[in-house]
Amino acid sequence: MAAHDEKISQNRRKLFKALSAAPVVTTFSSGSALANASAHQCLANPPVASTPQYLEPLPAECSDSNPGANCMAYVERFYWDNDGLSGTHLQYWNNTVTDGRIVVLTDETTATLFTVNPDGSDPDPINTSWNYSVSGSNLIVPGQGGGATPVSLPGKTGYFLLEVVPNADLTGIQEAYAYPQATQDPLAQSCGTSLGVTATNGVHWVDG
Amino acid sequence: MTADRRLWFRNRPDCLSDPVCEGVCFDPATGETHFLGDLPALLLSVIDSEPVSVDRLTQRLTGADAIADDDRKKMIGALLFLEAAELVESRFE
Incomplete structure (x- = not known):
């Protein structure tokens, strides 16, 4: 306890001394750090674009020649922070399959903003039976039938696309995948491609 | 909104x-x-993942709850510097 008190006294002296000086924060970035920072910024503030997003993998029963209900993708772009999740509805359902990928055109000019609260409530639900919930830092996406096998997506600060594949009768979620926001940087082509992608329980996410 | 009502983490x-x-x-x-x-x-040494107010940061540093208004403004100014450098984040209460 005495050590704690001494630490407090020391901090108090430091604080009063520090308060007399100007608060200065100077930042230096190395070349490689600039590259990393660029990737970070790209995830944190992706440019608005109306460019195709390609989502993989496809559900097993889905192919170029067999697009159907199970090939549909419901896509949202989320931003996760400590206040919970916020996001943008991009294009909702899409069953365009090209070269083994679901193609989703993002059109943010017509998209609407929404927020998922930390308690899991969604002020702007698309389907109330599909409400997301939050457990710790994870986003829980209800499983098939609206809750049988929830999919847990790691929450990280930054934008990501959430692809939800419904079950056949569209009453629940069969699979869910999260992707780093892919942007169309003219030089790097995509922020996501500069970062590793891991797969855990069918969920893709930015490595690190 | 003022910076006073922010929580820092x-x-x-x-x-x-x-x-x-x-x-x-x-x-x-x-x-x-x-x-x-x-x-x-x-300030950075006492900021962790728990979002806390300036008063709470003061308490962590000095063991006291109150601080002079001028000093409080300086602390908020420093916190805004840290936030601009992306070293801390804030959200409103």
């Missing part, structure tokens, strides 16, 4: 301090190296 790995050069830290989240003045360095 750092939801990233710690900024790695140089054991020799006081006030120098490397942020593994961005790869940047920051040179901090005394006050920002002191």
Whole structure:
């Protein structure tokens, strides 16, 4: 306890001394750090674009020649922070399959903003039976039938696309995948491609 | 909204301090190296993942709940510097 008190006294002296000086924060970035920072910024503030997003993998029963209900993708772009999740509805359902990928055109000019609260409530639900919930830092996406096998997506600060594949009768979620926001940087082509992608329980996410 | 009503936190790995050069830290989240003045360095040392008010930060530093208004403004100014450098984050209560 005495050590704690001494630490407090020391901090108090430091604080009063520090308060007399100007608060200065100077930042230096190395070349490689600039590259990393660029990737970070790209995830944190992706440019608005109306460019195709390609989502993989496809559900097993889905192919170029067999697009159907199970090939549909419901896509949202989320931003996760400590206040919970916020996001943008991009294009909702899409069953365009090209070269083994679901193609989703993002059109943010017509998209609407929404927020998922930390308690899991969604002020702007698309389907109330599909409400997301939050457990710790994870986003829980209800499983098939609206809750049988929830999919847990790691929450990280930054934008990501959430692809939800419904079950056949569209009453629940069969699979869910999260992707780093892919942007169309003219030089790097995509922020996501500069970062590793891991797969855990069918969920893709930015490595690190 | 004023900065007074903000809660401050750092939801990233710690900024790695140089054991020799006081006030120098490397942020593994961005790869940047920051040179901090005394006050920002002191504040950063007591900010963790729990969002807390300026009063709570003061309490962590000094053991006291209150601080003079002028000093409080300086602390908020330093916090805004830290936020601009992406070393801390804030949200409103």
